[in-house]
Amino acid sequence: MTLLWRRTLGTPQGARGPKQRVSVDEVIQAGIAVADADGLPAFSMRKVADRLGLKLMSIYTYVPGRPELIGLMVDEVTGEIPHPPHHGDWRSRLTAVARHQWDEYHRHPWLLQVESSRPWIGPNGCDRYEWQLAAVDGAGLTDIQMDQVVTMVLAFTAGAARMSVLARHTTEESGISDVQWWDANAPILEKVMPPGAYPLAGRVGTAAGEEYNAVSDPDRSFRFGLERLLDGVEVLLR
Amino acid sequence: MTLLWRRTLGTPQGARGPKQRVSVDEVIQAGIAVADADGLPAFSMRKVADRLGLKLMSIYTYVPGRPELIGLMVDEVTGEIPHPPHHGDWRSRLTAVARHQWDEYHRHPWLLQVESSRPWIGPNGCDRYEWQLAAVDGAGLTDIQMDQVVTMVLAFTAGAARMSVLARHTTEESGISDVQWWDANAPILEKVMPPGAYPLAGRVGTAAGEEYNAVSDPDRSFRFGLERLLDGVEVLLR
DNA sequence: TTAAACTCCGTATGCCTTACGGAAAATTGT
DNA sequence: ACAATTTTCCGTAAGGCATACGGAGTTTAA
Structure with missing residues (x-):
């Protein structure tokens, strides 16, 4: 929560230890890059660390854990493109x-x-x-x-x-x-499906396939x- | 694919080795039970095996792998409730x-x-x-x-x-x-949000909260x- | 100058999938 | 009846994951 609203809250204060090598924002950006590339299931803390030139466990000094980082990433991309002012009806x-x-x-x-x-x-x-x-x-x-x-x-x-x-x-x-995949599967499906069992699916599917390519x-x-x-x-x- | 259409295709033929202790259908049902209980990210082959009294690797003699089992589970639940005949407009x-x-x-x-x-x-x-x-x-x-x-x-x-x-x-x-959670977070949000910054969200959110409880x-x-x-x-x- | 606090990270635990190979079981062919 | 073949079940191991814990070194405050 404090991390989410870090802009309005400002950085805490006393920082006694060594300087942080990167910033929370860089961690979030790296996280977004990893998720964009690999998807959320394959999104891992190690990949985020690698991208920043840090070792795995250092990430945990910036964010408490994986779910929290994802929460920060969501809010970050929500603000990525400014909301254009409304006009018209x-x-x-x-x-x-x-x-x-x-x-x-x-x-x-x-x-x-x-x-x-x-x-x-x-x-x-x-x-x-x-x-x-x-x-x-x-x-x-x-x-x-x-x-x-x-x-x-x-x-x-x-x-x-x-x-x-x-x-x-x-x-x-x-x-x-799509077309290649369908061509490959059609012979199998024709063998396996009772002929005439799916009149609507056949008709509409064909029409849609031709319309959409x-x-x-x-x-x-x-x-x-x-x-x-x-x-x-x-x-x-x- | 052969597994998906196993009903219409029938069981292959000669089964030379030891009898299978369970059936493909039981594996699928166990998989559904695990996914219902834990969700897909926590769905694991080991849990399916445990539920059937088998060891982990035996599952792979029934289905090729995790994604294929999930595909079978999807088709299985799709047929769970028969589609009622259409009537009316x-x-x-x-x-x-x-x-x-x-x-x-x-x-x-x-x-x-x-x-x-x-x-x-x-x-x-x-x-x-x-x-x-x-x-x-x-x-x-x-x-x-x-x-x-x-x-x-x-x-x-x-x-x-x-x-x-x-x-x-x-x-x-x-x-x-919802109410407890909101009551807990409201004080933090009030501190953090500029007052009057969200007139519509405030008004509509309050109205919705009262209407829905x-x-x-x-x-x-x-x-x-x-x-x-x-x-x-x-x-x-x- | 010394104590406190903080960063970075090595190690360990306990999950996960799946490749590979071995032992035992059941059927087929002789 | 006996051997060959096929299949099941599973132990092991490799390689991935999150994260708890503790240690070493660094920077600031008292």
Whole structure:
């Protein structure tokens, strides 16, 4: 907590021992770099230390442990891109909020793997929430509805981003494109699936495959879903 | 793959060595039990073996490795609750699809932690997709739109379930309720946050807290968001 | 000048996956 | 009936992980 709000709190005071070779911010930045590269399961304290030219155990003099470091990393990336001032109607504002979150998930996919058993409330997290609420302020919603609409947009964005990031990761990791993978698996599936057992899946899957030139088109799905969602909000406002 | 479709493919043939002490299905069920109890990060082959009265390395004669076992577990829980036949209009059908998925995520929260670098197409997964598409069949959507609408509902459901499961996990794990936790942190935050810096967050947060008697009400958020989403689909249909 | 506090890090413990190889068991082929 | 083959079960070991503890050296405060 003190670490999260270190900017407003200032550095404690008396530092009696040797100078620290790096700073807490550098540890956080190194952590973000490791998580960006390897994902959260493969994120380890040793890799952070290596990146900073320190030995493993020295990291523990900067942060109490792995979960706390991850909490600091989350707040750090939340403040990475400043929130652009709102303009236009609530619809374009909410779109900006969703797109901001969508981009962030794609910049740092490990955000979707964070399972904080405790939500760390940092300064950038507070700013974020205030900015998100401002998008729907004055649109004619009650306070509760404002919270619900923002929550809904964030839930959808997180779910869609999860699909998108997973799809990207699959393609990159295996080096096999959607089409190649499908061509390889189709013969097996044809043997194994009772013919005619999946009429809709077959028809729609084929149509989607031809339209997207892939198994899915995550960005298009996101835009489509967001439009429907906002249409739903418009219904609510009348 | 052969393991996934083992029901339709049947058991290979000659089994020359000693009898297997358990079955693949028992391994999968044990795996599900471990994941339900501990979550996916703490899910280990050793715990599965212990639960079956086997030693660690014996598990590898049933399944090739950890990722494959998880793939089998996913398809197994996908077939756990049979898909109820559709009736009523598309709106009630889609609600059933979303609710089915929502319940599944709450029965097996580790589903939201699965990062399959490769999507395993199993029999129950196929049935599921067919059933989901059937919910919007005949409503007047194009094939592409059918896929997009289903994808959108699933994305929102996954995102909302993730929030819900995380909130539940936080409360259960720490043993501290939302209100207790907030009461404990409020004094620190008041010291640390510039007063008046977060007018909307303060107002809306307070209103939400009083309404929900908690920081959030995930089930209510899910229902609210789903209604807006379906309103949006209705707009699309006209 | 001396005591306190702090940084850095070596070591140890106890988890985890999985590669490899050996012993025993069951079936197949003669 | 007997041997060859295949398969199961598992012991061991290698290489990864977080982190508790304590020691050595450094810097500041009294």
